[in-house]
Amino acid sequence: METTRTGDRNNLPWRIARAFGGIAPMAAALGHRGHxxxxxxxxxxxxxxxxxxxxxxxxxxxxxxxxxxxxxxEGVAA
Incomplete structure (x- = not known):
């Protein structure tokens, strides 16, 4: 996967977070104490x-x- 510039709101982590409903809802769903x-x-x-x-x-x-x-x-961070 291609790495996008820092803070690009269309990068893969942002798009995954949006699928969960946002950063805080994703963190809560994953069981993290904070976002x-x-x-x-x-x-x-x-x-x-x-x-x-x-x-x-x-x-x-x-x-x-x-x-x-x-x-x-395999072996590559998104």
């Missing part, structure tokens, strides 16, 4: 590889349709 982790992903345009399972399983459990291009390649 800062998800906000950091959105600002940097990257999601660490070890977080993908958490995001995909939560989206599946909540019947949230993620952007089509959110399937990460």
């Amino acid at each position: 800062t982790t998800v906000y950091g992903w959105c600002k940097s345009g990257r999601i660490p590889p070890w977080r993908w399972h958490e995001i995909h399983s939560t989206a599946t459990r909540l019947s949230i349709e993620l952007p089509a291009d959110c399937a990460p390649r």
